[in-house]
Amino acid sequence: MSFKSSIAITAGKTSHWFLHNFMHGGTSLPGKLTLKIDPDVLKALAKNYEIVIITGTNGKTLTTALTVKVLQAKYGNVLTNKSGSNMKQGIVTAFLTAQKTSSGKNLAVLETDEANVPIVCEYIKPKMFVLTNLFRDQMDRYGEIYTTYGKILKGVLMHPDALVLANGDAPIFNSKELPNKVVYYGFADKAEKDQLAPANTDGLLCPGCQHILHFKYRSYSNLGKYFCPNCGFKRPKLTYKVDRILAQTPQSSKFTINGHEVDLHIGGTYNIYNALAAYAVGSQLEVEPKTICQALSQNDEKVFGRQEVIDLDGKEVTMILVKNPVGLDQVLEMIKTDDKPFSLAVLLNANYADGIDTSWIWDGDFENLPFDKIPSVLTGGERYKDITFRLRVAGVPEENFAQRESLKDVLAYLKTMPTEHIYVLATYTAVLQLRKLLADEGYIKGGMD
CATH class of the missing domain: 3.90.190.20 (Mur ligase, C-terminal domain)
Structure with a gap:
């Protein structure tokens, strides 16, 4: 570690201590201060970590929290930006406040703003990228979904050895050939019937021939078992899948993933996707299915907001x-x-x-x-x-x-x-x-x- 990085890290840790003991906390200011002193400090901070980057439009924060719970069940402490401060300065702050894990395995699970994926990837070497979904969001900042995906891919392509764990129900994540190994997760819980998504749904054109995509079933929006009747483009094989949805209320969901039952104490089909992504990450990092399901089924305090x-x-x-x-x-x-x-x-x-x-x-x-x-x-x-x-x-x-x-x-x-x-x-x-x-x-x- 360089002298400059050491000074920057000391200043950042000191500012974090002061803000959290005498003010009302702070999730990005310590990172901003640290980066001001050493713009490259993230490279030193992240050097000895196995890093999972979680990005996409919806579900980043909860997917990150659930993934951390799953990994903690086996590995103990896991570094994360639990506040949802998901730009470069917030991620630097997360590393400044890291605690050592008792297992000896340094894991970091980082919620990352879509546009910040390539920025962060200049300084860290991810082991895995998790892509949740892409929907129209903050048009003034991101543009349409293909532009957003291009920003994410810029970061992914910097690290061709990293695993990409993607929502297979989202056609956009199957639209580009990648040098990375790609593993898909999705839903397989419904009877099949040829259908179209509503006309105002984003991302419905086949990337191969621009024909309108059809679905054998949909979970919501443009997510589901899609196929192109014109050129044969279709949803890839799923490695991790929701087999059955057993019960849903506004406060909970009960379902099975690859035959293993999860009792999630939070409602909404979109949150089943988040739990599925966390299950997939845990499985890829050698956590047993029983342990994963127990972690996901814990009735913990809800995540901020x-x-x-x-x-x-x-x-x-x-x-x-x-x-x-x-x-x-x-x-x-x-x-x-x-x-x-x-x-x-x-x-x-x-x-x-x-x-x-x-x-x-x-x-x-x-x-x-x-x-x-x-x-x-x-x-x-x-x-x-x-x-x-x-x-x-x-x-x-x-x-x-x-x-x-x-x-x-x-x-x-x-x-x-x-x-x-x-x-x-x-x-x-x-x-x-x-x-x-x-x-x-x-x-x-x-x-x-």
């Missing part, structure tokens, strides 16, 4: 991050399965981290919400007027509708909502802001760590 359940004066508030049309629709599908009346709050911001273009809310299927069993609906956030208009168009009864711009007023109104259970759907910075208020009032321990 991902179906995190908070007790608000006796009300059960489930906070869920939403950021793009596909993710939003999956959340709406999930909460529709609740068999009891519930209240709903939707909080919309449009900062850089959220995506400044809010037009995606019009692609969310709010119209099919069961408003007859939602006695109270609240909109809030910096762009509350936009989401209010959207929900009015969707048909929210005016007598059940309230709007609050200030999140302090949102929090006060949540306490008055008439149902025991409240779902709060919020964009990224709105989640951060609301969690800070909840921490300030003592409802949660605070911060993102």
Whole structure:
């Protein structure tokens, strides 16, 4: 390690200690300071680690958390950026605060922003890339899905010896020949029937001949057992697959992966994909199936903003991050399965981290919400007027509708909502802001760590 790197790492660790002992924590500032002193410091920090990079549009944070749980069951401590700070500076901070593992195997599981994959890959040598999915997201930052995939591939191609573990149900991940070994996971739980995806679904053109792809079955959006009736392009063979979905509620899912049962204490079909990816990583790193399933079935505290359940004066508030049309629709599908009346709050911001273009809310299927069993609906956030208009168009009864711009007023109104259970759907910075208020009032321990 160079003298410059040593100075940078010492400064970063010192700033992290100060921020976490005297301030309210910090997940990217120590990394920023360290990189300011030594822009190449990540190379020294990551030198002795076997690294798994997890990237894609939806599910990075939860897939990372589940993967860490699986690997910890065998290897002990696993370095990770658990806060979801997934750009270069956040990843540097994760390495600055690493603890040594008792097993002697230094493992790192890094959630990585799609555009930061090639940036990070200049300095580290991944053992494995995990590709979750690609959907239209933050168009002002990423562009369309093919541009985003190109950014990811730029990083992957820097390391042709790394294994690529990809969602085989996503056609885009089978669209390019790679020098890397590629292993696929996906769903195999439905009867087959020739069908098309809805017309407004992204990524439906065959990469070989540009014909519209068909499906033998779909899980959601453009994910499923796809094939091209024109040229024969089709979904690759799956190594890891969900065989059966046994039960689903808004709070849980029970299913089997390669015949092994998992009882996941978080709802949503999209989260079954996340658990499947974690299972695949564990299997590739020689964790036994029984151990993997036990780890995935543990009823742990929810991950920051991902179906995190908070007790608000006796009300059960489930906070869920939403950021793009596909993710939003999956959340709406999930909460529709609740068999009891519930209240709903939707909080919309449009900062850089959220995506400044809010037009995606019009692609969310709010119209099919069961408003007859939602006695109270609240909109809030910096762009509350936009989401209010959207929900009015969707048909929210005016007598059940309230709007609050200030999140302090949102929090006060949540306490008055008439149902025991409240779902709060919020964009990224709105989640951060609301969690800070909840921490300030003592409802949660605070911060993102």
